[in-house]
Amino acid sequence: MADIKDPKNTILMELKDGTVVIELMADVAPGHAARMKELARSGQYDNVAFHRVIDGFMAQTGDVANGNMEKDFNLRMAGTGGSDLPDLAAEFSKLPHDRGTLGAARSQNPDSANSQFFINFKDNHFLNGQYTVYGRVISGMDHVDAIMKGEPPANPDRMVSVKVAADVDA
Secondary structure (H helix, E strand, C coil), X not given: CCCCCCHHHEEEEEECXXXXXXXXXXXXXXXXXXXXXXXXXXXXXXXXXXXXEECCCEEEECCCCXXXXXXXXXXXXXXXXXXXXXXXXCCCCCCXXXXXXXXXXXXXXXXXXXXXXXXXXXXXXXXXXXXXXXXXXXXXXXXXXXXXCECCCCCCCEECEEEEHHHCCC
């Protein structure tokens, strides 16, 4: 596994094929990093589907309202909701949307990000300055690459569990 420098700002995302280690950029996007940790700690990301996965672009997940595959799951609704928490203000930066970065999914309103996010499969610099970048995969990108593709995927993959590294007993 990756060398974790800051366990308080590192996410361990368990997928069907293994663990994806994500380094949050709390210094660049503190609100988005805090939201991800809050939803992870409350277990709301566990069993949430990857509802929009476009080959050569990105894998989107995080709809905690409609994406939990263990609780009243309806694939047509996945991707239409967020959490019960208020939307986040955009935290745009100069960080590029490179392969492995996390971007905050949102509606047309720049200040509408909530719980959904995407992981870039490749450098998607046309998104720069339009979506908040708040993390990067530091280990396990091969597991992200293996996520079932589709809009929506016929048999979507899920985040089996999502935890903050500091909360996990070594």
